[in-house]
Amino acid sequence: METDILLWITWGFGVFITLVALKPIVRENHTTFNAMTDNFIKLMVVLAIMQAGGFAAKYFYGNVLGFAEPIIAKNLRIDMIVLFGILAVMLHFTLYAMGFRRHYGLPWIWYLFIIVYFIQLGNTDIDVPIMSSAVVAGGLVCLYLYKAFKNRSGLMFGIALYIGANVVFAVSNQYIASNLVSEEICDLLGFLCGSVVLAFATWDVYDRYLLYDRAQERSIKSTWIAKLMQPAINGPQVQIITGLTQVKRHVTCPVCKADTTWEMPKDIIQLRLQNAKEIMVVPIPADTTCDHEYSVYLNHAFEILGYKI
Amino acid sequence: MTDLTITDWLSAYWVIIAMSIMILLYVRRMINEHKRLGKVTAVKKIVLIAFFIELCSGFMNLIFIANWLPAVPPFYVNSSGDGIALDTITTGLTVTIGISFVFYLFNFERLFYTPFYAMLAIIFYYFVSGGHSELFPYYVYIGGVGALLLLYIASFRLHDNYAIGLAIFYTIAFLEVVLLMLGLDGNSIIVAVAEFCAYAFGIIYATGVFKPFKTAQQREKKMVEVSSTVETK
Numbered sequence: 001m002e003t004d005i006l007l008w009i010t011w012g013f014g015v016f017i018t019l020v021a022l023k024p025i026v027r028e029n030h031t032t033f034n035a036m037t038d039n040f041i042k043l044m045v046v047l048a049i050m051q052a053g054g055f056a057a058k059y060f061y062g063n064v065l066g067f068a069e070p071i072i073a074k075n076l077r078i079d080m081i082v083l084f085g086i087l088a089v090m091l092h093f094t095l096y097a098m099g100f101r102r103h104y105g106l107p108w109i110w111y112l113f114i115i116v117y118f119i120q121l122g123n124t125d126i127d128v129p130i131m132s133s134a135v136v137a138g139g140l141v142c143l144y145l146y147k148a149f150k151n152r153s154g155l156m157f158g159i160a161l162y163i164g165a166n167v168v169f170a171v172s173n174q175y176i177a178s179n180l181v182s183e184e185i186c187d188l189l190g191f192l193c194g195s196v197v198l199a200f201a202t203w204d205v206y207d208r209y210l211l212y213d214r215a216q217e218r219s220i221k222s223t224w225i226a227k228l229m230q231p232a233i234n235g236p237q238v239q240i241i242t243g244l245t246q247v248k249r250h251v252t253c254p255v256c257k258a259d260t261t262w263e264m265p266k267d268i269i270q271l272r273l274q275n276a277k278e279i280m281v282v283p284i285p286a287d288t289t290c291d292h293e294y295s296v297y298l299n300h301a302f303e304i305l306g307y308k309i
Numbered sequence: 310m311t312d313l314t315i316t317d318w319l320s321a322y323w324v325i326i327a328m329s330i331m332i333l334l335y336v337r338r339m340i341n342e343h344k345r346l347g348k349v350t351a352v353k354k355i356v357l358i359a360f361f362i363e364l365c366s367g368f369m370n371l372i373f374i375a376n377w378l379p380a381v382p383p384f385y386v387n388s389s390g391d392g393i394a395l396d397t398i399t400t401g402l403t404v405t406i407g408i409s410f411v412f413y414l415f416n417f418e419r420l421f422y423t424p425f426y427a428m429l430a431i432i433f434y435y436f437v438s439g440g441h442s443e444l445f446p447y448y449v450y451i452g453g454v455g456a457l458l459l460l461y462i463a464s465f466r467l468h469d470n471y472a473i474g475l476a477i478f479y480t481i482a483f484l485e486v487v488l489l490m491l492g493l494d495g496n497s498i499i500v501a502v503a504e505f506c507a508y509a510f511g512i513i514y515a516t517g518v519f520k521p522f523k524t525a526q527q528r529e530k531k532m533v534e535v536s537s538t539v540e541t542k
Contacts, residue, residue: 105423113430121438128437 004063007184011055014191018048021199034287036097040155043093044198047086047162051191054082055184062180074122076115079187083170084114084129087136090163094140110136130174137167151256151291152211158201165193247302251289254307258290264302272298281308320504321374324367327508332360334515352471355413359406359475360515366399393435393442397449401428404449407456407479414463414472424452457483468522474514481507 022044029037058078061067069077091107114129144160147153169190177183200206247269252259264272268282280298297305335357339349372378373396393401408424427448435442457479464472485503513519 101419102421103426104419106426109423109426109430113434116434116444117438120441120443 003181004059007055007059007181007188010188010192011052014188014195015048015052017192017195017199018044018052021195021202023202024204025202039093039096043089046089048191048195050082050085050089051166051187051194054078055187055191058184058187062184070118070122072119074119076118079170079173079183080118080129081115082187083166084111084133086166087133087140087163090140090159091136094143134167137163141167148206148211152207153291154204154206154211155201157206157211158198161197161201162194165197166190169193249296249302249304251284251296251304252307253289253292254294254309255292256290258292260289262288269302272300272302279305316501317374320501321367321371323505324508325364325371327512328360328364328367331508331511331515332357332364334512334517335360338515338517351413352410352469355406355410356471356475359403359410360511362399362402362406366396366403369396369399393432393445397445398432400449400453401431401445403479404453404456407460408452410472410475411456411459411463414467414469415459453483470520470522473521474519478507478511478514481510 022041025037025041025044028034029041061071061078062069071078088107088111091110092104095101095103095106110132114132117129141160141163144156144163148155148157148160169186173183173186173190177186247264248261249264250259251262262284264282268280272280281295282298283295284293286293292309295308297308299305335353339353339357342353343349378395405424405428409421412418412420412423431442431445431448434444457476460472460476460479463469464476481503485500485507488497488500488503510519
């Protein structure tokens with residue numbers, strides 16, 4: 001009885017951590033809508049429902065109804081449905097993030113293949129589901145770690161850790177856990193650890209202490225923007241110079257070297273013309289060249305003198 | 310294979326000759342279109358792949374008739390779509406191309422490669438499971454019939470001459486399979502006529518003469534005019 005209460009308290013704590021993890025990212029998406037962020041929120045919700053729901057289903061099936069697994073012969077268990085489902089969802093999200101829309105069917109065909117394998121064959125000498133999931137999970141972890149360090153993205157680092165944590169506890173469940181309680185503990189620990197690492201990602205812990213301090217950069221940029229906008233607010237009214245309505249410059253991200261042709265907003269052009277003598281620092285928002293935000297130094301001729309991270 | 314008649318041999322060679330002619334005529338049309346428009350549409354590419362798979366199917370049939378490979382499992386299963394073998398894989402690929410074509414016509418971009426992955430998964434499962442292919446007949450029969458019906462719907466909705474031509478070609482070929490399943494053998498005159506009609510229609514379709522939808526012709530004409538106007542500018 002006490003064990004069951006502790007398990008459900010842990011489950012509740014995992015749900016709470018998931019909600020805490022969602023809070024900053026939902027708030028950011030509410031102020032500045034971003035399709036990728038929106039889909040990441042959906043991903044987190046789906047993963048949380050799968051893990052929390054999987055534990056609840058397993059508890060209900062084993063402890064309340066008193067049935068023994070597998071739920072469907074020969075060897076389909078709730079843990080397998082949840083774990084391989086998590087990998088399929090992560091693979092689907094990865095395909096979405098990389099823009100491979102036509103390949104959305106791949107994760108689900110693989111998932112169906114695994115389910116059919118467990119139902120028809122169970123355990124065999126060559127454990128194809130475990131081997132294929134190891135390949136998928138390993139590939140995803142490596143990909144997200146690579147992207148995390150290349151783009152200095154705490155979110156991707158958190159996703160890599162999430163997949164790793166769930167794989168570790170799934171392996172423990174499969175090869176170490178010997179009874180229902182220990183299996184449930186492994187499931188809950190996977191859920192809890194996964195929520196914690198994602199919470200660290202959404203609260204910018206990895207960015208601040210491990211990868212890149214976006215929060216500090218944002219605060220510096222907001223100070224510059226306030227200084228830039230001061231003359232426009234307090235100064236005399238300035239008409240738009242009709243002869244100079246479009247300025248484009250080639251910009252290169254100092255972090256990841258992505259480049260594009262950037263069209264300067266009219267208010268920046270106007271400010272530049274007003275303050276002809278000073279070197280101006282202009283922020284380049286994210287999604288201009290890549291996911292990074294940085295600033296450029298502009299002279300009176302609208303030439304880029306340098307970059308600032 | 311044993312007890313073959315002259316009809317079986319004629320049928321096997323007729324399929325290969327007809328498909329080769331179809332592919333040559335079709336490729337010639339694609340080259341002409343590329344010269345006129347500067348590109349080849351995805352629909353034409355998909356139809357060409359479907360023709361190649363049909364040609365491979367014809368070769369597979371000839372291989373087993375001529376005893377170049379033993380007509381026993383795992384090479385040959387002796388009925389269309391009941392198990393994985395060299396002769397039935399082409400049927401599965403035909404169904405796969407058909408389903409993908411339907412997804413392309415209906416603009417279901419996210420599902421475009423799903424049939425290919427499904428077919429790969431079925432074949433892979435056959436090898437890792439030691440010969441299980443229970444899902445394959447369902448995939449072939451349900452997928453094939455569904456793809457054929459949806460191909461008709463798409464062609465009438467979009468007024469696409471390529472889609473309707475391919476649908477009629479597969480319908481006649483499918484009728485031949487149904488006749489074989491009903492118990493008629495390859496020597497039956499009905500089966501022979503059905504096979505002849507299917508590939509004769511295929512040759513007519515490959516020449517580009519079969520164009521029941523006039524709006525599609527006008528659409529193509531406009532594309533040619535626009536592309537030639539752009540070139541002159």
